[in-house]
Amino acid sequence: VGAVAAREELFGEFVSARSRSLLGLAYLLTGNRHAGEDLVQTALVKTYLALGRLRSPDAIESYVRRTMVTTYTSWRRRRWYGETPVETVPDVTDDGTFDATDDRLSLWPHLRLLPPRQRAVVVLRFYEDLSEAQTADLLGCSAGTVKSHAHRALHTLRAVLEPDNTREPAEDGA
Amino acid sequence: MTDIEQRLATELRERADSVDALPGLQQRVIAEGRRTRVRRRAAAGGLAAVLIGLVVAAGAFGQGRDDAAPPARTPAPSPVESDLPADDVRRLPKGGPPQLTWSAGNWVQQSGRPGDTTLSSSPGRAILPAGWQVVRIAHSAEGLLVEALRSDDWNDRVIALVTQHGTDLLDKGSPLGLAVDAAGRRAAWSAGTGVDAPAVLRVMDLGSRRTQEIELSHPAFMQGWVEGRGPVLSYAVTPGGPPVVLDVDSGELTPFGDGNEDDGAPVFAGFSAATQRLAMTDLEGCLVLADATTLDIESPRCLGVGRVSAFSPSGAALAIESQDRARLLIVTGGEVVAHHPLPRGTTLQQVVYESETRQLLVVHARDGASHVLRCLGFGQCERVKSSEPGTAVVLAQGRTVPGR
Numbered sequence: 001v002g003a004v005a006a007r008e009e010l011f012g013e014f015v016s017a018r019s020r021s022l023l024g025l026a027y028l029l030t031g032n033r034h035a036g037e038d039l040v041q042t043a044l045v046k047t048y049l050a051l052g053r054l055r056s057p058d059a060i061e062s063y064v065r066r067t068m069v070t071t072y073t074s075w076r077r078r079r080w081y082g083e084t085p086v087e088t089v090p091d092v093t094d095d096g097t098f099d100a101t102d103d104r105l106s107l108w109p110h111l112r113l114l115p116p117r118q119r120a121v122v123v124l125r126f127y128e129d130l131s132e133a134q135t136a137d138l139l140g141c142s143a144g145t146v147k148s149h150a151h152r153a154l155h156t157l158r159a160v161l162e163p164d165n166t167r168e169p170a171e172d173g174a
Numbered sequence: 175m176t177d178i179e180q181r182l183a184t185e186l187r188e189r190a191d192s193v194d195a196l197p198g199l200q201q202r203v204i205a206e207g208r209r210t211r212v213r214r215r216a217a218a219g220g221l222a223a224v225l226i227g228l229v230v231a232a233g234a235f236g237q238g239r240d241d242a243a244p245p246a247r248t249p250a251p252s253p254v255e256s257d258l259p260a261d262d263v264r265r266l267p268k269g270g271p272p273q274l275t276w277s278a279g280n281w282v283q284q285s286g287r288p289g290d291t292t293l294s295s296s297p298g299r300a301i302l303p304a305g306w307q308v309v310r311i312a313h314s315a316e317g318l319l320v321e322a323l324r325s326d327d328w329n330d331r332v333i334a335l336v337t338q339h340g341t342d343l344l345d346k347g348s349p350l351g352l353a354v355d356a357a358g359r360r361a362a363w364s365a366g367t368g369v370d371a372p373a374v375l376r377v378m379d380l381g382s383r384r385t386q387e388i389e390l391s392h393p394a395f396m397q398g399w400v401e402g403r404g405p406v407l408s409y410a411v412t413p414g415g416p417p418v419v420l421d422v423d424s425g426e427l428t429p430f431g432d433g434n435e436d437d438g439a440p441v442f443a444g445f446s447a448a449t450q451r452l453a454m455t456d457l458e459g460c461l462v463l464a465d466a467t468t469l470d471i472e473s474p475r476c477l478g479v480g481r482v483s484a485f486s487p488s489g490a491a492l493a494i495e496s497q498d499r500a501r502l503l504i505v506t507g508g509e510v511v512a513h514h515p516l517p518r519g520t521t522l523q524q525v526v527y528e529s530e531t532r533q534l535l536v537v538h539a540r541d542g543a544s545h546v547l548r549c550l551g552f553g554q555c556e557r558v559k560s561s562e563p564g565t566a567v568v569l570a571q572g573r574t575v576p577g578r
Contacts, residue, residue, distance in 0.1 A: 019199045019200070023193050024189075024191065025190065027193045028186055036193070040199070041199070041203060044207075045203055049207055107178075108185060126179060126186055127190060154182075158178055161178070
């Protein structure tokens with residue numbers, strides 16, 4: 001009983017210290033604050049159940065982050081992400097012109113278009129600052145696959161943001 | 175690092191920094207972790223029992239029918255009371271048994287048989303007197319406040335404080351509606367409310383049981399509590415009239431707009447205790463939001479609103495039923511972000527949020543029976559397996575009540 005209580009205390013301290021950072025990662029992965037909250041909670045519950053095997057805060061952090069990434073990609077496989085589109089948008093008086101302008105200059109809305117693993121690679125590489133090898137380890141794939149995902153994601157984003165530049169070679173050739 | 179990589183890193187960092195910490199996450203996670211562990215153990219025990227049963231049955235089959243052992247029973251997973259979340263404001267455990275009402279963020283399903291309604295509330299469990307049917311539940315610092323019918327007579331209603339120690343009758347006759355302030359120390363309800371009867375508003379200090387009575391000129395229906403002022407009422411000849419806020423200390427009633435529904439004033443549609451925001455609808459199907467503390471009305475959004483059901487726990491989302499068909503729209507900041515089409519032939523009765531993205535809907539089917547749907551994410555709804563069609567269902571949106 002004492003060991004369980006000690007583990008729970010350690011876990012509680014971890015959650016209270018790291019929840020904001022975890023939520024930030026979850027938000028970037030899911031692109032949605034509420035789905036991010038669900039992802040964090042789900043990953044933390046899974047981690048809680050594995051506490052007996054995790055001896056240090058570092059081990060807990062690593063386990064939570066890995067669980068978040070794998071849970072996120074598995075959710076996406078199960079179409080959990082089919083949430084943003086609205087079938088019929090009723091008459092809305094506020095057209096949100098200013099937001100739309102901001103969005104055109106932002107990468108954020110375009111990140112949502114990326115396939116889940118590409119998005120995960122982008123977040124892990126450019127937000128978490130993980131190396132290709134570390135990202136590959138977290139995603140359970142090879143470093144070459146990570147490189148390829150990152151390349152495709154950046155190409156997609158570049159194409160959306162700078163359509164003229166990305167079309168240049170083809171146009172020159174034509 | 176290329177330019178686009180640099181932009182990505184900067185923007186991702188800014189986005190992540192904009193996210194606030196989740197209040198109460200630590201307790202929620204540990205509580206849900208414990209529950210999951212209990213469920214897994216129970217399920218593992220059940221599987222083992224089934225396997226043993228199969229082995230025994232197979233052996234018995236070999237020996238002949240007369241020697242067959244009785245089939246092993248699978249123990250049903252049950253929650254442990256100490257695992258009930260003490261301050262789970264925004265989430266319910268996933269897949270929790272719906273027969274229970276939780277201490278916060280909760281609902282209760284009555285069996286339909288009179289006399290055995292049980293309310294479970296951390297840290298205890300209360301059993302209502304025989305024959306009572308729960309109409310409404312509210313949390314207070316003293317215990318659960320319950321509005322209930324004592325018999326089939328609609329006018330035989332009571333307001334009672336229910337704890338594990340017993341049931342304390344606070345009012346009887348025809349009290350209607352319940353609102354409790356954020357501290358859980360003062361409650362208000364109306365009495366004498368009928369289609370053509372004016373109301374008396376009773377405000378009770380739950381600690382001292384001192385009651386203040388205010389006479390009203392119209393029937394009034396309690397809708398919530400505006401902090402720093404008092405209860406907010408829909409106040410008109412018919413339920414769902416224009417909202418008015420009662421200032422408890424001065425006894426003054428402040429209407430929104432001119433307060434006259436006949437003149438097209440927006441009528442009450444919903445109240446969020448979290449954001450202290452009022453939702454109203456007008457004759458043109460527009461949704462009018464207002465800050466209940468300052469009485470400032472925000473610009474209307476014309477969404478073709480049929481009926482407004484409930485704000486989400488944080489008050490960020492508002493569920494409304496649209497007019498074209500029975501569907502639940504989730505509106506955040508005036509924008510429709512998701513919708514749940516309801517099964518054909520059903521109408522929406524109630525909605526309660528398990529989290530910002532999970533809702534429980536009670537729908538009325540064509541046959542008149544009530545069903546409970548759980549919608550996971552957006553647009554993925556399934557019937558709650560353990561809900562019994564046709565039974566009365568009472569949903570209570572949870573909130574934190576500071577302890578004594």
